[in-house]
Amino acid sequence: MNSPHAPHAAIALLAHRIPFVSPNPIPSPPSQESLNPTLPFVTVTYAQSLDGFIALPDRRPLTISCSESFAMTHVMRTMHDAILVGVGTVLGDDPRLTSREDILGVEGVAAVKRARGEPDGAGLHHPRPVVVDSTLTKFPYQTSRLMGHPRGKPIVLTTTRYSQERRTTLESLGVEVVVCADSRDGADGDTAQVDLSDGFCKLHAHFGIRTIMVEGGARIIGSLLRRRKSSTDKSEQLVAPQLVVVTVAPTFVGNGVKVIELTGESKVVGGSEGLVQLADVEYRQFGRDMVVVAGVKMS
Ligand SMILES: NC(=O)C1=CN([C@@H]2O[C@H](COP(=O)(O)OP(=O)(O)OC[C@H]3O[C@@H](n4cnc5c(N)ncnc54)[C@H](OP(=O)(O)O)[C@@H]3O)[C@@H](O)[C@H]2O)C=CC1
Numbered sequence: 001m002n003s004p005h006a007p008h009a010a011i012a013l014l015a016h017r018i019p020f021v022s023p024n025p026i027p028s029p030p031s032q033e034s035l036n037p038t039l040p041f042v043t044v045t046y047a048q049s050l051d052g053f054i055a056l057p058d059r060r061p062l063t064i065s066c067s068e069s070f071a072m073t074h075v076m077r078t079m080h081d082a083i084l085v086g087v088g089t090v091l092g093d094d095p096r097l098t099s100r101e102d103i104l105g106v107e108g109v110a111a112v113k114r115a116r117g118e119p120d121g122a123g124l125h126h127p128r129p130v131v132v133d134s135t136l137t138k139f140p141y142q143t144s145r146l147m148g149h150p151r152g153k154p155i156v157l158t159t160t161r162y163s164q165e166r167r168t169t170l171e172s173l174g175v176e177v178v179v180c181a182d183s184r185d186g187a188d189g190d191t192a193q194v195d196l197s198d199g200f201c202k203l204h205a206h207f208g209i210r211t212i213m214v215e216g217g218a219r220i221i222g223s224l225l226r227r228r229k230s231s232t233d234k235s236e237q238l239v240a241p242q243l244v245v246v247t248v249a250p251t252f253v254g255n256g257v258k259v260i261e262l263t264g265e266s267k268v269v270g271g272s273e274g275l276v277q278l279a280d281v282e283y284r285q286f287g288r289d290m291v292v293v294a295g296v297k298m299s
């Protein structure tokens, strides 16, 4: 598959699996009266080597995707209202989290705008950046490229453990701070971390965000691929992403960071118990990479 065709192939693969791609009204926050805990549509995505690594040892970033699968990732960015990463990824990668015309190419940009029902002259859609930081003390606001994001300053999801001093600083710079419920389900065991399902509900309720692309890193993705019950929804429904998109590159890395690193008893038991199960799986080749697209069984 040639690079100029990759955006078209990605649109064909993904547009029918992600809601609200077309038509695309500017989302407005729901009214205060309807602040029920509505979960947005959540896509989890990452790229891994054939032996399952997403980064190098010491969490150093690694380029895994080829140009065609990178184009697929950037098409996905244009199809979501928000893009979310953990603070570990911000510290390690200093990502931009924009949709890039140089990666999509002229034809790809035009195809994306058509898929979104936008006129040719419209600017390319960028998802709003969202960072997860339990205390607000790690987000490197003085250096992060996210502070210059074209969709505006990032939203930071935090817990009740947040630093008030840092909140004041961040808000004075235009960063939106959202205090979420505390969770002890995360990878870090006993320390309270952000209850991601509560965070997703609040992104919907306060900012009208209907679709979220979770791009990393390892701990955030690991938290989302574990089976959890909602703390905000009395129905005890399973909280899971609705779509999982994984790029698998034909390379071996040998050592580094994996998305799911079981600890404690789970490590001994192993197997897929306790992790989400996939459904409606599709496979496509993008350049030299294979892309797996799957829904999640909700029972
Ligand atoms: N190949 C790929 O596709 C990608 C690779 N990466 C790689 O992943 C690595 C970064 O991953 P990682 O270090 O795990 O960092 P993450 O980006 O996953 O951020 C993890 C941090 O987020 C905070 N956090 C708050 N609430 C939660 C929660 N509920 N669950 C999990 N974390 C939570 C925690 O810090 P605190 O409690 O202090 O707030 C935690 O340490 C980098 O090496 C990067 O290159 C990243 C993205 C994509």
Ligand SMILES: Nc1nc(O)c(N)c(N[C@@H]2O[C@H](COP(=O)(O)O)[C@@H](O)[C@H]2O)n1
Residues within 6 Å of the ligand: 046, 047, 061, 062, 063, 064, 065, 069, 070, 073, 085, 089, 093, 094, 095, 096, 097, 098, 215, 216, 247
């Ligand atoms: N799809 C994909 N393939 C890779 O090989 C990667 N290393 C990543 N990394 C993710 O992309 C972020 C960087 O984004 P910008 O180019 O700066 O916008 C990085 O932080 C990871 O989330 N993704």
